[in-house]
Amino acid sequence: MIIKVDLNFLPENLRSLILESKELNQHAIKIEDAAERHEEKSSGIYGFEFNGYLSSFKGILKLVLQNNSIDDYVVAEDLKYENTLVFLKDRDIEQLDIWLCDFCGLACASEDEKYIHQRAHYFI
Numbered sequence: 001m002i003i004k005v006d007l008n009f010l011p012e013n014l015r016s017l018i019l020e021s022k023e024l025n026q027h028a029i030k031i032e033d034a035a036e037r038h039e040e041k042s043s044g045i046y047g048f049e050f051n052g053y054l055s056s057f058k059g060i061l062k063l064v065l066q067n068n069s070i071d072d073y074v075v076a077e078d079l080k081y082e083n084t085l086v087f088l089k090d091r092d093i094e095q096l097d098i099w100l101c102d103f104c105g106l107a108c109a110s111e112d113e114k115y116i117h118q119r120a121h122y123f124i
Contacts, residue, residue: 001052
């Protein structure tokens with residue numbers, strides 16, 4: 001499966017740190033510029049061929065952040081594009097209409113959807 005990763009919201013030094021990380025290169029088979037899939041042309045969107053689930057690849061990206069002590073950014077699913085993950089500054093996520101579950105980190109399209117989803121965690 002090809003997974004797109006949007007690095008547009010990261011500073012250049014963090015982009016290169018993430019792209020050159022051993023955790024990412026260990027699991028990624030191929031890296032290509034994937035900007036043509038999105039409406040706007042941007043050099044910060046990359047495609048990774050990954051044999052696994054999107055959630056597994058998201059976990060790898062979270063591990064890269066953790067291993068490099070990058071606490072200001074989080075990995076979220078892009079709700080506009082299928083199989084796309086995006087790095088966002090932790091405090092800016094809600095401004096982009098992405099709401100993360102406080103328990104599992106699931107990306108929701110609205111604050112109401114987030115709270116409805118979070119209620120399910122109490123019934124498990």
